[in-house]
Amino acid sequence: MVAHERWRRIAVVPACILVVAALSAGSVVRPGTDPTPGPSDGSFSVAVRGARSQVIPLSALPLSCAPGSVVHSVDTGGAKLVAFGFDDGPWPYTTTAIMSAFEQRGARATFFMIGVHLLKYPDIGRSVAARGHEIGNHTVTHPYTAKTILPQIVPAAQLIASVTGVTPRLFRAPGLLSNAELQNGLATLGYCNIFASIFTGDAATWRPSAATICGRFKAGLRPGAIVLAHDGGGRHETTAAAVPCMLDAAIRSGYRIVTISELLASAAR
Numbered sequence: 642m643v644a645h646e647r648w649r650r651i652a653v654v655p656a657c658i659l660v661v662a663a664l665s666a667g668s669v670v671r672p673g674t675d676p677t678p679g680p681s682d683g684s685f686s687v688a689v690r691g692a693r694s695q696v697i698p699l700s701a702l703p704l705s706c707a708p709g710s711v712v713h714s715v716d717t718g719g720a721k722l723v724a725f726g727f728d729d730g731p732w733p734y735t736t737t738a739i740m741s742a743f744e745q746r747g748a749r750a751t752f753f754m755i756g757v758h759l760l761k762y763p764d765i766g767r768s769v770a771a772r773g774h775e776i777g778n779h780t781v782t783h784p785y786t787a788k789t790i791l792p793q794i795v796p797a798a799q800l801i802a803s804v805t806g807v808t809p810r811l812f813r814a815p816g817l818l819s820n821a822e823l824q825n826g827l828a829t830l831g832y833c834n835i836f837a838s839i840f841t842g843d844a845a846t847w848r849p850s851a852a853t854i855c856g857r858f859k860a861g862l863r864p865g866a867i868v869l870a871h872d873g874g875g876r877h878e879t880t881a882a883a884v885p886c887m888l889d890a891a892i893r894s895g896y897r898i899v900t901i902s903e904l905l906a907s908a909a910r
C-alpha cells in the first residue's frame with residue numbers, strides 16, 4: 642500500500658475508533674476512556690468517548706520531507722524562518738501558556754503529542770487544533786526502541802485524529818531515536834523523523850532556568866532551525882516562561898516563526 646492510501650485510511654476512521662496497541666495493560670486507563678482487555682498478548686482496545694464525529698482530512702500542506710529521512714533543520718536558502726516543536730503534551734498550564742505566547746505574536750507552534758496524555762487531557766489537545774497550532778505524532782506511550790515505537794505510530798495517529806479532528810502529518814521519535822529499523826518502518830508509513838537543530842535541554846531533571854533555555858535558543862538560531870522543547874511529560878514552567886523571550890529574540894532578529902510543516906514546505910528547491 643502506498644503512503645497516501647494509508648493516510649486516507651487513517652483520515653476516515655470513524656469517530657469512536659478502537660485504538661489497539663501493544664501496550665502494557667492499564668497504561669492507558671484514563672478518565673473518559675473505555676479500556677477493554679485484549680488478547681493474551683497484552684494488547685487492549687480503547688474506545689474514545691466524546692470524539693469528534695467529523696475527522697478533518699489531511700492538511701493542505703504537502704509533506705515536504707522524504708519518507709524515512711531524519712530532518713534536523715531545513716535549507717530555506719537563507720530565508721529567516723524558524724519553527725518550534727514542543728513534545729510530550731498535551732499538559733495542563735504549559736501547553737496553553739505556550740500557545741498564548743505564540744498567538745500574541747501572530748505565530749503558531751507544533752506540538753508532538755503522546756497518546757496517553759491526549760487521553761488524559763483531551764480538551765487541551767482539542768484546543769491546540771482549534772487555535773490553529775500544528776499537531777505531530779509522538780507515539781502512544783513514548784517507548785524507546787524501534788520495535789516498540791513502530792507499532793504505536795498508526796494507533797497514535799488514529800487517536801489524535803479521533804480526539805482533535807486533525808490527522809498528524811509529522812512524527813518525532815521519542816528520545817530522538819534514529820536507526821535503520823525505525824527509519825525503514827517510517828518510510829513504509831510515509832513519515833519522516835523530525836529532529837531538531839536547537840536543543841533547549843529543558844527535559845533535564847534539574848530543569849534549566851528560562852534564561853538558560855532562551856540563551857541556548859539565541860545561540861543556535863539560524864535560518865531553517867527547528868527547536869526541541871517540551872510542554873508536557875512533567876512540569877515545564879521554565880520552558881513556558883522562556884517562550885516569550887525566544888519568540889521576541891527571533892522576531893527582533895528578523896525571523897518569521899512558522900510551524901514545522903510550513904518550514905518543510907519552504908525548503909529551497
Ligand SMILES: [Zn+2]
Nearest residue numbers: 728729815816
Ligand atoms: Zn518525548
